[in-house]
Amino acid sequence: MIPIMQTTEKASERLIRKNKKLSLKNPERNGKVIVYSAAFVTILATLAVTIFLTQQGLQSFYMSGINPLEFLTSTNWNPSGSNPSYGALAFIFGSLSVTVLSALIVAPFGIGAAIFMTEIAPSWGKKILQPVIEILVGIPSVVYGYLGLTVLVPFIRDHIGGSGYSLMAGVIVVSLMILPTVTTLSADAFNRLPNGLRSSSLALGATRWQTVRRVLLPTAMPGLLTAIILGMARAIGEALAIQMVIGNTTILPSSLLDPAATMTTIITLNMGHTTFNSAENNVLWTLGLLLLILSYGLVMLVRFLAARRKF
């Protein structure tokens, strides 16, 4: 038998925490410092991005004297003219229409595919669809842009009309990009539902479609909306792929086949050729700030939905 290391010390001497000096060599303390620093860095990064971009984004109003209302509501974008004007409505409109239209296209596809993955063929979905979607998520946006440019734009030009560089091309490319995001998150929303929900509905004699429509879809709705909103967050921030196919005019498009521009594309194109702190440069930062605000809004919406989520 192993001898027990019996000491004559009292338990109080062994077990009461000594008033140890917080030495630099104490791994417990160092570990804590490390992980708290990382948490601090995360907050710092978020605050820094927010504060710096807000400060720089407001320059155009209080330094260059641009009227915020005109900036938001005018479509007259002519920063280099003798009487420059900075109406960004065309770009705001472009961003919003690309975002909303692609969300409308992707929602049925993504949710439908998610239903397939979770309700119709889970094993197949897990084995084949899941990896396919993960690979799609990983494909860089420039590759989508390149495909849009070499396949989609000529196709639209030859078969539908216009120059091919169009709002439509932008919408399609962005739809492809957010499809995997929406599908995965929708599948998660369905997977979170308790199994009892399915079996009790099926036990009542409902068909699978009836179960999906009357029970699963309504219950999963907050989760599905979250999926679509996060897809929209990705769409509104997408820059290069859209820029490559949308045509980049500064005029408000009147049809889907017209070229257009978005907030991101105008930033992408002009940030390089404008002088820092010039009015023309400052409005680009304002657009960046607007993007940031929109993305904050979407995050808040997601949090609101998460609070209402039952499963």
Add this chain to the structure above:
Amino acid sequence: MNRKFTDKLATATFTFFAMMIVVILTALLGYVLYMGVQQVSWDFLTSKSSTFRAGGGIQDQVFNSFYILLWTMVFTVPVGLAGGIYMAEYARDNKLTAMIRICIETLASMPSIVLGLFGLLVFVNAFDMGFSVLAGALTLTIFNLPIMIRTCENAMRSVPIQQKEAGMALGYTRWRTITTILLPSAFPSILTGIILSAGLVFGEAAALLYSAGMTSPNLDYGNWNPFSETSPLNIMRPAETLSVHIWKVNSEGIMPDIREIADGGAAVLVTAILIFNIGARMIGTWIHRKFTSK
């Protein structure tokens, strides 16, 4: 009858949607790789790019992509790991934790072009780094940090609580329980997550346009002095990556063989991403098996 028909119709529709996704992916990858295979040659991979003439390669861009990825990971992995450990093991249910969670969500959904603007404003201009590998890597660190923290948090949380209890009951301190018991168990998932996020970083372009820049000096691969302007190792030099190059060639290239370079570059980029993806999965499974069997 009608009921059954609708059910069948719905099933068929959803199956069709799912098939579409598979078809889309296959078509995308097939097209990119098929077009690319005709352009990619050893010469293409190992020669310098050219602005005006035909026949340029992508050597420097490929190197820059990997080099910026390396530095991004050097910054992200420790912070992300520590952040994930914080979220999984230290975070109490309080305001600070809620705040960090909001920060992670916000950072994760920030448009990468916005992060690029921040990089331009703070790293390039305010810290006077100029368009550089360092500025690019720091910008991508912000891009990658939320992904990394989430990955590590989930990996730590997926270690069975029994393992943690075993450590605690054996008189391990919290930190020792984390480092000697939880981390080794979480390691396969963490590694998989790191490689997957590396794929995203490798392909990212919008955040780099105005942080790492759209040019590259004439790199001399024999020059290993990290302070020399032409050394590939210099982190204060501008560095156009492969993704940025593909974008630039497509949208403002003036060389005669734009299409060939775009085809080849996209194929190389997609191949690299596929390797990251499949590699992550394989390494994850392999390590997991090695840990639990034997």
Add this chain to the structure above:
Amino acid sequence: MVTVTLPEIRKAQPLPETKETALDIQELDIYYGDYHALQNVNLPIKKNAINALIGPSGCGKSTILRSINRMNDDVPGFRAEGTIQYDDVNLLHEEIDTVALRKEIGMVFQNPNPFPKSIAKNIMQPLKEHGLYSKQNLSKKVEENLKQVGLWEEVWDRLHMSAYSLSGGQKQRLCIARTLSIHPEVILLDEPASALDPIAMAKIEDLLLTLKESYTVLLVTHNLQQAARIADYTAFFYQGELVEYADTKQFFSNPKEKRSADYISGRFG
């Protein structure tokens, strides 16, 4: 029956009634938030004996165990009031160094939880963690340790195999060995055999009988027969209350409380 099979212990130790108290639980109240999980528990845990805590699920018996080695400290809303006297300290005192405490009061869980490492490393890791080895004696220590739980003969030729390749009962004995490797005074066992087959269970029970010679054993079980077979003392809990505490023989043959009698005869629980 215990005293008959182990006469030398009887010679060395005084009668059970007069055994020294290793842990004295006094007026212990435990809350999870508003829920009053344990109410005014007074229970002496006897040294060098098997002390069994029995009762239906949710009666608070595991909570006591996890309060003694302070494993519940991190549970949100957890609060313990009262005294768990151990030598000259109250283990509930906030200045207690929980790390040192858990070295001295080891714990074995319901589901065997060996580390996902080799059999040998499962023993070596805690030894290394607490600096209880030298290069020369490490493998010797592993051997002694595994012999202590009767595992050496079964695994000596595959010490470098994963601990996950062991059977459930072997895993649990490995976990007990791992707990013993750092020389605790008290061993807390939370239904250690409930996930095992009868043969593996019998081995664990035999092991516990040998362990009580050198350790204080506190065993939570919902298996009445197990308590009757091996425990020296039995405490019966019901709905957060200590209903009865007595010498095992007496408890099972002549319970004082009606609820104990009902429980023993299987009328509830």
